[in-house]
Amino acid sequence: MLVSTEQLLKQARQDSYAVGAFNVYTLEGVRAVVSAAEQVHSPAILQVLPSALELVGTALIACCLEAARQAAVPMSVHLDHCRSPTTITGALNAGISSIMADGSQLPFARNMDFTRRMAALAISMQRTVEAELGCLSGTEDGITVADRKARLTDPDQATDFVDHTGVHALAVCIGNVHGRYHSPPELDFDRLAAIADRVSIPLVLHGTSGLPDAMITRAVSMGVAKFNVNTELRDAGIAAGGRYMRLSEKPELVDRMQTEIEAMKHPVIAKLVLFGSAGKAP
Incomplete structure (x- = not known):
């Protein structure tokens, strides 16, 4: 069933779990997320990136919306990491x-102005509406941010940012990175606690x-209500499709599609259980 993202996040924050938002590029990815969510009775979010929309157009959004409508669990469709007013409007x-x-x-100041207008x-x-305060290092959607240019979220700025933009959710930077971690991750939980203390919206x-x-698990207990997942899901599908073609x-083609769907379901189910959302769908 198609529901609002705000509704999903508010419920997650209220009941102390998080919703998984999974980046999808193909029909196989969409089917994997929906099937996994239904299997463990969990809400979930289908997430699309601007680069995918540039390639296939808003047909991908239409596919995700219809899949969400037909799903037996609450789902929404989200545009991830978009810097273009034209793409957002479309x-x-x-x-x-x-x-x-x-x-x-x-x-x-410019981030706040752009976010407020959107x-x-x-x-x-x-x-x-979700926005980000701070800047993650790593690569997402073909855009790479070097470690030296990354910025952690300033808790003192978070209140002003949320109040002046009116966003419903805030993505925070506390040492997390896009893509793979090349050294053991170190998250600044003191910073996360300070942010959560200053803003009331889901993180x-x-x-x-x-x-x-x-x-x-610790982040969920401190107010994080949405986690984005891309790398594990995407890599599982690509690897499974490649193995099928070699062996x-x-x-x-249909067999390859099914192979990729089943491969991508595994990390989705594991994340939904980890986030605490399994069994939370009405």
Whole structure:
């Protein structure tokens, strides 16, 4: 069933679990997320990136929306990490449930202005808005941020940012990174506690792939209500499809699709259980 992202996040925050938001690029990815969520009776979010929309257009949004409507569990569809007002407007017009207005690469005042304008547009259409304060290192959607340019979220700025932009969820930077961790992750939980103490809206953590389970569980207990997952899901599908093509004597496209779906379901189910959302769907 298609529901608002705000509703999913508020319920998660209220009941002390987090919703998994999974980046999808293909019909196989969409089916894997929906099937996994239904299997463990969990809400979930289908998430699309601007680069995928550039390639296939808003048909991907339409596919995700229809899959969410047909799902037996609550789901929404979210535009991840978008810096383009044109793309945000197009996604909203295509019916997407929520957007991430990403001005994190900008200085604080410009980030706040960009986010405020995008939030006003989305809210006028009764959609949910996520934004990011601080800037994660790593690579996402073809954009790489060097460690030296990354910035942790300033708790003192968080209150002003939320109050002036009107966003419904805030993605924070506390040592998490996009992509793979090349050294043991170190999250600044004192910083997370300070942010959670200053803002009342649900918090979001990007860069979940590779974080130890204990860190994720602790983050949930401190107010994180949404985790983004991309690398593990994407890599599982690519690896399974490649193995099928190498090992099959008579490759069939439908068989390859099914192989990829089953492979991607495994990390999705594991994350939903870890986030505490399994069994939370009505």
